[in-house]
Amino acid sequence: MKRLMQGNEAVARGLYEAGVKVLSSYPGTPSTEISEFAAKYPEIYAEWAPNEKVACETAIGAAINGARAFSGMKHVGLNVAADPLFTASYIGTNGGLVFGVADDPGMHSSQNEQDSRHYAIASKVPMLEPSDSAECLSYTKAAYEISEKYDTPVLLRLSTRVSHSSSVVELSERTELPLKEYTKNPGKNVMMPAMAKGRHIVVEERTKALLELAENCPFNTVEFNSASIGVICAGISYQYAKEALGEKASYLKLGLINPMPVQMIKDFAAKCDKVYVIEQLDPVIENHCKTIGVDVIGKDVFSLLGEFSQSTVEKNILGEQKEFLTVDEAIPNRPPVMCCGCPHRGLYYALKKKRVYVSGDIGCYTLGALPPLGMMDTCVCMGASVSALHGAVKARGDEFAKKAVAVIGDSTFIHSGVTGLINIAYNRSISTVIILDNSITGMTGHQQNPTTGYTIKGDPTAAVNLENLCRAVGINKVTVVDPYNLSECLAALDEHLSLDEPSVIISRRPCALLKYVKHNPPLKIDSEKCRGCKVCMGIGCPAISIRKGKAVIDSTQCVGCNLCTGLCSFGAISDGGDK
C-alpha cells in the first residue's frame, strides 16, 4: 500500500515492521513524532522518559535482554545521552539497538546546529542517513539487521527536512521476533576496566568489519551520468543536488555515513573531472576524502552555516540564480510569540515589573526573551537555568540573589532542572527558582511528562508532585501562584526574593492550547474609554493592536484570559457584558 508519510512517521513504521518491542524517548523538535507515531502501534511498548539519558539506558537494558529497542531524540538530546552511547558501543547488544537522532540545520527550533555525525565517529558506532521517507522506513529496518549482525548500537541520523517532509512510502507487514535468549556475561556486559579493555579490542575489530560493509552495502550507491561533475553526498543534500544538477552530474550517495568507504570513493573520484562534497554543517565527508587522498571541493564553496537547498547547489556549482520579484517596502519580521492566553505571559510581566535578572531555559517560555517582555538574561541548554543561577549567585553574592530568578518549565525541570535544584539546596545559595508548570511539554507540541499524570499512550499514571519534590530535596519555602493573577505573582516574588534561603515558586496554569482548557468569550475595548496609552501592549499579546491611535482586540484570537483587563487604568477593557 502506498501512503504519503512524514519522515518521522516512516521511521516509526520501520520500527513497527522491524519488530521493535521497546521504545523510550524524550521529545525534541524535529524528532518528536517518531515516538508519537510509534506509540500508536499496540505491539510497541512506548514511553516518554524524563530525559534522553534515561531513555537510551532504557533501550540499552531492553536490547541486552533480547528485545529490539529504540530511543529517539534531537541533536542536543544526544549530548545528554552521550554517556550511555559511548559505553553501549563497547558492550554491543543482543536484540537490535538503534538510536535515532535528528539534526536541525538552520536551527528552526534549536539552540545550536551541532552535527551529530561527530558522535558516530567518536563513539565508533555505525550511522545511517536516509534522504526521504521511503529510506527512513527501509534504513530503520536495515539498522536493526546491522545492529544484530555486528553486535553494535546503530545511529540513525535524520535532519529537519527529512523528519518533517512527507513523501511516498510502501508499507509491509511487521516481522514479529521472539525475544533473544539472555545469558549472563559480565565480560561483555559489565564495563569496568578489566572487561572494557577487552571490549575496546572488539570495537576496533568491529570497525574493520564495518569498513568492509561500507564498501559493499546497498545503501552506498553510484549513479553515473556525466564525468564533468562528481558529487559525493548523503541525506537531504542528495535531494538538493539531484534537483539542481539532474543528469549534469554523477552521484556517490552515502547511506552508511559512518564508517565511510575508501575504495568506493577513490574509484568514483577517479572517473570524474571535478568532485564536490555537498554536506550541510561540518566537513565530515570532505575531511574523510582528504584523509584518504581524494581531492574534493567542499567547504571552500559551501557554507558551514545553516540549511542548504537546490538553490545553494545551483549557485555554488553552476553559478546560476533564478529571477524573482520583490515588494519595494520594508517587511516587518514576524518572530514567534507566546500564544493568546499563554500562562507564561502573566508571570513574565510580573518579572518585568520587578526588573530581575532571569536565568532562562528551553521551552515556549524562552520566547519571553523577545520584546516587549524581553525578560531573559541567559539560555544555554535544558536545565541550565537552575544551575547557572546558582553559579551567578555564588559569583555575585546574596544581594544579587535578591534580584535574580531562574525560570524553567515543568518538563524541563524534570529533565535536568531538579539536579540543579538539589545543588542549590545542598550548597546553600539563596536562589529563587520559578517552575512554569503548564501541565504539558509545550514547545514540542503537547507531550505528556512525569508531572502530568498521563503516559505517552494517554493512560493515567502516577504524577510527580512538584511541591513535594522541591521540599524533599531541601527547599523549605514553596509557593504556588496562578500566572493569570498578576498581584498574586508580584506578592510571591516580593516575598521569595527577600528570603535568606533558597525557594521555589510554582506558576501553575495549563497551556491555553490544551483541548480541555475552556476559554472565555473574547474581550472588547471601549474606544470611547481608551486613551491610546499603550500600557496593554506591554504584555505582548498578539490579539491586541493599535488602530487609529486606539487599542483594539482581535476577537478571532482573544481567549478572554483577562490579563490585560487589570492593566487598563481607564476601565476600557471588558467582556462587553457577554457571558
Next chain:
Amino acid sequence: MTKNIMIVGVGGQGTLLASRVLGNALLSLNYDVKISEVHGMSQRGGSVVTYVKYGDKVCSPIIEKGEADVILAFESLEAARWLPYLKKDGKLIVNTQQIDPMPVITGAAQYPENIIEKIKETGANVDALDCLALAEQAGSPKAVNIVLIGRLSNYFDISDDVWQKTLESTVPAKFLEMNKKAFSLGKNAD
C-alpha cells in the same frame, strides 16, 4: 515536470491542514508528492511556510526563490514576504486579512499600507479575496484554510469529486459540512 505550491501564513492559521488536504488530493491522482513543514518554535505565531511539490518524480522537498507556481498566502504581509519565491508567471492567491506581527504591536515597525496593491505593482499575478469573511459565512473563522483550498482548486485540473473525497478523509466528520461550504465559497467567490 514538477509543480511547486507554497502555503504561507501565521503559525496557528491552519496551514498544515491545508497542505495535507492538497497533498492527499495529489497522491490520489498517482503523482509523486513531497510536502515539507516546519514545526516547533517557529509555529508559535511566527511566519510559517509549507511546501507542496508534485510531478512524476520530486527530489528536493523545499521550494526556493523564483520556483513557486502557486503561493497560497493566508495573510497579506506574509504574501509580500514570500513573493520572491513566486515564479515570474506564477499565481499568488492571497487572503486580504491582516495580522499584526509583534514588532508592529510593539511599535518597532509599521505594517505596510496598501500591501496588496504594492504586490500587484511588481507585475505579480494576484488573486486576492477576504477569506475570513467567507469562513465566517461558512460557519467558523477557523475555516480560512479550506476557503483558500477551495480558491486554489480553480487552478488545478482536479475534479470536485476528488477534492470532496479528500476533505472527507482529512477533516473531522463533525466539521465536514462546514468545510465543504467553506471550500465552495472560496472556489466561487467573485
